[in-house]
Amino acid sequence: MSSTRDVDLAHIIDTSPMSALQKRAVALCLALAVLDGIDAQVIGFVIPALSEDWGVSKASFGLTLALSTGAMVVGSLVFGPIADRYGRRKVIILCTLIFSVFTLATALVTSMTALIVLRIIAGLGLGGVTPNLVALVSEYSPARIRATAVTVTIAGMSLGGFVGGFAAAFLIPEFGWQSLFVIGGVLPLGVAAVAMKWLPESVKFLAARGENGRAAQIVAQIAPAAGMSESVRFTQDVPTGSTSPVGALFARGRAIDTVLLWTVFVINFLVIYFLLSWMPTLFSEGGQSASTALLAASLFNLGGMTGALTFGWITDRIGNGYLVVMAGYTLGAIFTGAVASLLGNGPLLLVTIFIVGFGMSGSSAGIIALAATVYPVAVRATGVGWAMGIGRVGSIAGPSVGALLIAAGMDARTIFLLTIVPTALAVATLAVMAARSRRRARLGDLVTVVEQAPAPAP
Template sequence: MSKEQQALAPAEMLDELPMRPRQWLIVVLCLGILALDGYDVLSISFATPGMTAEWGLSKAALGVILPLELLGIAFGSIGLGPLADNDGRRRITLASLVVVTVGMLVAGLAPNVFILGAARVLTGVGVGGMLATATVTASGFCNAKNRAMAVVLVAGGYSLGIYLGATFLSPLLQAFDWRITFYLGAAMSALFFPLVYFFVPETVSFLSERRPEGALQEVQRIFRTLGHEEPASLGEKRAVHTEVISPLSLFKPGIAFVSTILILAYFGNIATYYYFVKWLPALTTEIGYTESQSAEILGMISLGGVVGSIGVSLASRAMSIKPLMIVVLLLSGLGVASFPLFTGSFAEMSVVGFGTGLCIFGAISGFFGLWAISFPPRLLGAGSGLVLGIGRGGAVLGPFIPGLLFTAGYSFQTVAIIMSLGSLIAGVIVIFLPRWSEVKEDLVAA
């Protein structure tokens, strides 16, 4: 390590140092944590037929149960994000894994729909906490060169969780009843607790800025574990870092504009996404395809999502994440809007579904990279948590609005165009998003 690097604060040193295998391991574990979110979304869908048969649930009852975890995710993201910035990302991640494990286990043991509903909300709270901390943690252990790529790759764990969940659950449900979906979720989240406990330390940026007792010794231990020469000090501490972080911190002068753009853009894109994946199986079945074919199309969309998440991650190394996101958001909207034009052929529908999934999942992953360059490190947990929490409101509206439109007599093509506007508008407003470095001086001065 050069003398110039030794003079930097620890977090700035990590920005310049090459990444070691232990840092990449942390990135992989954070990716796995995000995969639990994708599995959680998928699990309730796979459990629905068995739940309906066992408890005689109506469509109205299912309409209440299916989005309950989204309500919990909103509470968890908004509430636990600021706690992560104040009390530590590692602590909140571990607590969230415990909550998810308990929630999944209770859902599997639930004797009735009311207990199941409460368990789904509880699981969502834990997932929301993991969403608010996983990418922040990955970002904190990456150097500047690899940060955007790693964060987007971690966010791609969501689509990977959906794809792997579908792959493993299909044969399991032939041997067991619907409760296996939740037992498997509980086992996976329980498995991640010791992995995170032993291999994912607190972020260096948090220790350097909050400075709990023994912070320097802990930072030095982390550097030794990572394989880097340890820093001699924590660097200069700024008074601005002593404030208690809350959601209101994101709407102070200098950062409010960034927060507003990211909330609106993520909300719009997630609404388009949930329309596409929730309604597509029913719509394709309605126009004459079998349930098996509809499931294949959804599988192609998920596979496209895995490719898209990886592709956006790799592309972010060659170009800035902002223009990349503008492109994939606009292509997502165009794919959703044009999809009904290709439903006459299963092969064409598969290709368009794969391409649209590639873009729309890639965009969802890319938002995590946008947050990493748009929010200052001390607000990253609160910022990503708030955007995720409010954005998941789009997840509820995404399936809800098309129901009203179809009931009013609008065609598949018309509804597709209307619902594509979420991604299209998101792509336009991201054009006006400034980087954190462009507003840094205003915020510090405020």
């Protein structure tokens, strides 16, 4: 009779070469992230065509944008706990089926009411997919490449926006706005079918639930030399089932930093979702053709993906995330001003909007990384999760503010210039946070020096 032996699961994943199973899991998550990015932005791409087809104002789509974005928030809050109970894989596949089926159904809508209902249900699925893709990639990636793998997955959503905008520029004039919803529904359905067969459940989730037999079968594929059997008992690198109270985010002098961090997140989501939702419409209003407007929106996403990867690489080398993100926002703000003056120049506009995406959207991944440094390990998950949740208020407000400005008759140039104001506020807020971080570091060094000083002679 074999005796039970303890196995450090994190150590095996961190020290073993990437197996075919891990590569397959990450690749499928990346593919789903790209499709998530397409479907999350598809409504923004079709507003100009829908407005013309239905004979309604572009501003009238503001409620649709706000409610669909709000549904994403609800989806992330609802499906997170469900995934913790039933598994990442099941929730990823379920949510993909939800957003793909209801995106496909949107190709048949003929009224604003039907559009709103279908986009709300699709938004629930879209919101549920995103955090679980990131979690699964993180749990299957070795520590040495974990940050890169997660960053690439997040950037995959921007890549989806780029692909979607590029496709919209060619599909809508040729086949109508319905074609984009057909593509946005059929492709994820196909990948979901592949995921049902090939996407593994999180091995850490299985081990945490005590399903050692299933976990051992997966670990045997990750590290064949480890000699797995069903008699093993896995130890976790992080205590499972533990939670940190939200009140801890405001304890021990962290209240100011928490409020400042939430402010940056709200501004970030407000500006990004405002631009993603209304950019094609504003470029059309500024005199660009529908195809050029959609290409510009897709280049914004490509810039965001490039910026996220670049800023992550720079931060790893200079070690000052505050400086990198502040530089990214500043770059984005400067070139947003350039966009306002180049609305009539198609080629230069395309280059400029890529740089805006590089700075603005590229900095989004940076502030998530910064959030993790604000809090100690014991409250880090709660701190990052709540920062993203509170920040989503901005993702609802952004499209709504855009609708109000357009309905008020404000021209595209003025609207783009106005986005510089909240971006400048984000830079100023980050500067305050950076100063507070340096002050804490100096105090920490001073305490260390005092503690290490030799005791006075008696």
